[in-house]
Amino acid sequence: xxxxxxxxxxxxxxxxxxxxxxxxxxxxxxxxxxxxxxxxxxxxxxxxxxxxxxxxxxxxxxxxxxxxxxxxxxxxxxxxxxxxxxxxxxxxxxxxxxxxxxxxxxxxxxxxxxxxxxxxxxxxxxxxxxxxxxxxxxxxxxxxxxxxxxxxxxxxxxxxxxxxxxxxxxxxxxxxxxxxxxxxxxxxxxxxxxxxxxxxxxxxxxxxxxxxxxxxxxxxxxxxxxxxxxxxxxxxxxxxxxxxxxxxxxxxxxxxxxxxxxxxxxxxxxxxxxxxxxxxxxxxxxxxxxxxxxxxxxxxxxxxxxxxxxxxxxxxxxxxxxxxxxxxxxxxxxxxxxxxxxxxxxxxxxxxxxxxxxxxxxxxxxxxxxxxxxxxxxxxxxxxxxxxxxxxxxxxxxxxxxxxxxxxxxxxxxxx
Numbered sequence: 001x002x003x004x005x006x007x008x009x010x011x012x013x014x015x016x017x018x019x020x021x022x023x024x025x026x027x028x029x030x031x032x033x034x035x036x037x038x039x040x041x042x043x044x045x046x047x048x049x050x051x052x053x054x055x056x057x058x059x060x061x062x063x064x065x066x067x068x069x070x071x072x073x074x075x076x077x078x079x080x081x082x083x084x085x086x087x088x089x090x091x092x093x094x095x096x097x098x099x100x101x102x103x104x105x106x107x108x109x110x111x112x113x114x115x116x117x118x119x120x121x122x123x124x125x126x127x128x129x130x131x132x133x134x135x136x137x138x139x140x141x142x143x144x145x146x147x148x149x150x151x152x153x154x155x156x157x158x159x160x161x162x163x164x165x166x167x168x169x170x171x172x173x174x175x176x177x178x179x180x181x182x183x184x185x186x187x188x189x190x191x192x193x194x195x196x197x198x199x200x201x202x203x204x205x206x207x208x209x210x211x212x213x214x215x216x217x218x219x220x221x222x223x224x225x226x227x228x229x230x231x232x233x234x235x236x237x238x239x240x241x242x243x244x245x246x247x248x249x250x251x252x253x254x255x256x257x258x259x260x261x262x263x264x265x266x267x268x269x270x271x272x273x274x275x276x277x278x279x280x281x282x283x284x285x286x287x288x289x290x291x292x293x294x295x296x297x298x299x300x301x302x303x304x305x306x307x308x309x310x311x312x313x314x315x316x317x318x319x320x321x322x323x324x325x326x327x328x329x330x331x332x333x334x335x336x337x338x339x340x341x342x343x344x345x346x347x348x349x350x351x352x353x354x355x356x357x358x359x360x361x362x363x364x365x366x367x368x369x370x371x372x373x374x375x376x377x378x379x380x381x382x383x384x385x386x387x388x389x390x391x392x393x394x395x396x397x398x399x400x401x402x403x404x405x406x407x408x409x410x411x412x413x414x415x416x
Contacts, residue, residue, distance in 0.1 A: 001386065001387050001388045001410065002359075002383055002384065002385050002386075002387060002410065002411045002412070003373075003383065003384045003387040003398065003408050003409065003410060003411060004381055004382070004383050004407075004408075004409050004410075004411040005373055005376035005380075005381070005382055005383075005384065005401070005406055005407065005408050005409075006376060006380045006381060006406065006407040007230070007376050007377040007380055007405075007406060008230070008404060008405025008406055009405065010405060011231055011232045012226075012230055012231070012232035012233070012234065012404055012405055013232050013233045014232075014233075014234055014235070014403060014404040014405070015235040015237060015269075016223060016234065016235065016236055016237065016400050016403070016404070017215075017237045017238065018215040018216055018219050018220055018223075018236055018237065018238055018239065019045055019046065019047060019215070019216050019219050019393070019394050019395070019396065020043065020044060020045040020046070020213045020214070020215060020216060020238075021045060021213055021214050021215065021216040021217070021218075021245060022045040022047055022049045022050055022071075022216065022218075022393050023071070023176065023179065023216075023218070023245065024045075024179065024183065024213045024214055024244070024245070025044035025045040025050045025053075025213050026049060026050060026053050026071045026072065026075060027075075027150065027154065027179070027180055027183050028041060028044065028183060028211070028213060029041065029044060029050065029053050029054065029057060030053075030057075030075050030076075030079055030154050031154055031183060031184060031187050031205060032187075032207065033057050033079065034079070034082075034154065034155070034157070034158055034205055035187060035205035035206065035207050036204060036205070037207075038205075038207045039207070043212070043213060044213055045213065045216065045393075046395065047391060047392060047393050047394065047395055048067070048068075048069065048391050048392045048393075048395075049069045049071060049072065049392055049393060052066045052067055052069040052072050053066075053069070053071075053072045053075070053076075056072060056076055057079075061088075062087065062088060062089060063088065063089045063091065064076065064080075064088050064089070064090050064091070065091050065092060066090070066091075066092045066096070067092055067093050067096070068092065068093045068095060068096055068319055068364060068392065069092070069096075069392075070096065070099060070147070070318070070319065071147055073090065073092055073096060073099070073101065073124060074101070074104060074145065074147040074148055074150075074151045075147070075150070075151050075154065076090055077090060077101065077104055077105065077108070077115070077126060077128065077151060078104070078108060078151035078152060078154065078155045079151075079154075079155065080128040080130055081108050081113040081114075081115060081128055081130060081131075081133065081155070082113075082130060082131075082132070082133055082155045082158055082159070083130035084130055084131050084132050085130060085131075086128075086129075086130040087127075087128065087129045087130065088127075088128050088130075089118060089125050089126070089127055089128075090124060090125060090126045090128055091118070091124055091125035091126075092124055092125075093364075095319065095320070095364065096124055097119070097120070097123055097124045097125060098123060099123065099124075099317050100122055100123060100144065100317060101122065101123060101124055101126065102121075102122035102123075103140055103141050103144050103145075103148050104140070104148040104151060104152070105117075105122075105126065106140075107138045107139070107140045107148070107152060108152070110138055110139075111133050111134065111135055111136055111138055111159070111163070112131070112133045112134055113128075113131070113133060114128070114129040114130075114131055115127065115128050115129075132160065133155075133159050133160070134159065134160045134161050135156065135159025135160055135161040135162050135163045135202070136159075136161045136163065136164070137163070137164045137165075137166070138152065138163060138164070138165055138166070139165075139166045139168055140152065140165065140166070140167065140168065141168050141169050142167035142168060142169055142170070142171040142172065142196070143169040143170045143171070143172055143313065144172075144314070144317070145172075145173075145314060145317070146171075146172060146173035146174070146176040146177050147176070149165060149167065149177050149180075149198070150176060150177060150179075150180040152165055153165065153177070153180050153181065153184065153191065153198060153200060154180065154184065156200035157184075157189045157200060157201070157202060157203045157204065157205060158202075159202060160202060161202060162199070162200050162201040162202040162203070163198075163199075163200050164197065164198070164199045164200075165197070165198040165199075165200075166196060166197055167196040167197070167198070168196070170287075171196065172287050172288075172290070172311065172313065172314055173246065173287070173288060173289075173290060173314070174246075174288055175244075175245070175246025175247075175249075175288050175289070176246060177193070177198075178193070178244065178246075179244045179245060179246070181193060181198075182244045183244075184200075184205075186208050186211055187205045187206060187207065187208060187211075188203070188204070188205060188206035188208075189203050189205055190203065214238070214239075214240050214243055214244070214245065215236070215237070215238030215239050215240070216245075216393070216394075217239065217243060217245040217246075217247035217248045217250065218245075218247045218291050218292065218393065219370075219393065219394045219397075220236050220239060220247075220250070220270070221247060221250050221291075221292045221295045222295060222370050222371060222373075222374065222394075222397070223236055223272065224250055224254045224259050224261075224272060224295070225295050225298065225299045225371065225374050226374045226377070226404070227254075227259045227272040227273070227274060228254060228257045228258050228259050228274070228299050228303065229299065229302055229303065229374055229377040229378065230274070230377050231274050232274065233271060233272065233273055234271070234272040234404075235269055235270070235271050235272075236269060236270045236271075236272065237267065237268070237269045238268055238269065239263070239268070239269060239270040240268065241263040241270070246288050246289050247289050247291060247292055249288065249289050250289070250292055250295075251270075253284055253292075253296070255275075255277075256278075256279040256282055257278060257279065257282065257296075257299055257300070257303065257305065258274055258275045258276065258277060258278045258303075259272055259273070259274065259275065260272070260273050260274075260275045261273075278303065278305065279305065280305070280306075281305065281306045281307065281308075281349075282296065282300050282305050282306070282307040282308075283307070283308045284296065284307075284308075284309055284310070285310050285311045286309055286310065286311045286312060287310070287311025287312075287313075288311070290311065290312055290314050290315060291367065293309055293312055293315060293322065293326075293345075294322060294326060294367050294368060294370075294371040294372075295367075295370075295371045296309060297309060297326050297330065297337075297345065297347075297371075298330070298371045298372055298374070298375060299374075300347065301330050301333060301335045301347065301375075302333075302374070302375055302377070302378045304349060304351070305349070306346075306347055306348055306349035307346060307347055308344065308345075308346040309344065309345050309346070310343055310344045311343060312342070312343050312344065312345060313342050313343045315342075316342050318365065318367075319363070319364055319365040319366070319367075319392075320363035320364060320365045320368070322365065322367070322368075323339060323342070323345060325361075325363045325365065325368055326345065327339070327345075328361070329358075329360050329361065329368065329372060330347075332354070332358035332359075332360065333351075333354055333358055333375065333379065334351040334352040334353060334354045335347055335351060335352075336350075336352060357379060357381045357382060357383070358375075358379065358382055358383070359382070359383035359384075359385060360372045360375075360382060360383065360384055360385060361385050361386070362384065362385055362386045362387070362389050364386070364389055365389065366389050366390050366391075366392035366393050366394065367393075368389075369384050369386070369387055369389050369390050369397075370390055370393075370394060370397060372384060373397075373401065376406065383411055
């Protein structure tokens with residue numbers, strides 16, 4: 001499916017009900033499955049990633065295919081490892097079977113897990129034979145993916161000796177680790193984070209009476225982007241100002257790009273308004289919030305603001321190589337990115353001539369489609385290829401754009 005997008009013709013003033021956080025939802029689903037006597041959760045994010053997790057947790061088959069859901073792959077690897085008597089082959093899409101999993105597998109095997117590789121060493125598919133694990137101490141490289149660490153944390157209470165996790169190297173996405181700790185504590189488990197050491201005793205999860213999944217700050221980032229590129233007002237319903245989600249840091253970051261944010265408690269919502277104040281150059285370390293890298297790269301490119309984004313090492317192993325994908329797609333609007341290794345992208349602010357309306361590729365990556373669509377404000381008529389990829393995290397995105405006044409229409413080559 002291909003969509004052609006045109007911007008609103010009138011001043012934007014829209015209320016958007018954001019999807020629930022898939023990051024919180026997937027953690028709660030795993031923890032709830034590890035909670036004795038728990039009831040099914042009544043309200044989690046509605047998207048491909050949570051659908052995959054729900055299907056996997058209820059599956060009784062010998063093979064579980066999680067498609068392109070990286071979070072599910074990491075969390076379920078640990079979950080199935082502690083299910084005595086359960087044997088599964090955990091697999092996924094072609095891209096998923098080329099995303100590394102060795103640091104997590106090695107950590108689990110060091111505490112007795114029975115996991116082997118069905119094909120290429122270090123990558124899915126995995127053969128997992130569940131058993132009771134003693135736990136104890138484990139060390140893991142914290143510079144690859146925080147999801148490895150969250151996966152270990154969530155199974156720690158069911159291990160006979162609990163678990164002490166030592167994080168080695170530079171820790172990325174620390175807010176996601178703290179999010180995991182926060183949710184575990186809501187389910188009655190003590191988590192102690194002291195520097196690079198996480199200690200979790202053997203204990204029993206207990207279901208809280210009133211746990212609610214927050215609205216998704218990652219999804220909110222695209223509306224901050226839209227607000228930065230246009231005038232008017234955007235009300236985002238359900239956003240917590242004091243959120244456990246690391247991406248809530250976009251409030252301060254987007255202030256440099258001309259977006260002011262006000263919060264209201266009743267009803268719970270954030271109100272975005274355009275500001276004339278714009279930084280001459282945007283510099284940000286996104287090591288704690290790598291999922292918003294595409295949002296900021298596209299926003300700055302459209303505004304003509306030179307930028308330098310660092311802390312991006314995990315982008316190479318996401319749904320696609322996001323650094324390469326950004327380079328290719330921003331080139332279509334005359335922006336030539338500079339890269340410094342695997343961690344930094346930058347732009348000097350000089351735009352090269354462009355001769356045609358771009359058709360953006362999405363690389364089976366929801367965040368490419370979500371972040372590139374607002375470029376229609378500056379370049380009416382852009383095309384988004386494989387637009388259905390947004391269902392991974394934000395199925396209602398195209399309808400919400402229409403609600404805001406955008407024209408989003410199906411496009412075929414014959415339309416030319």
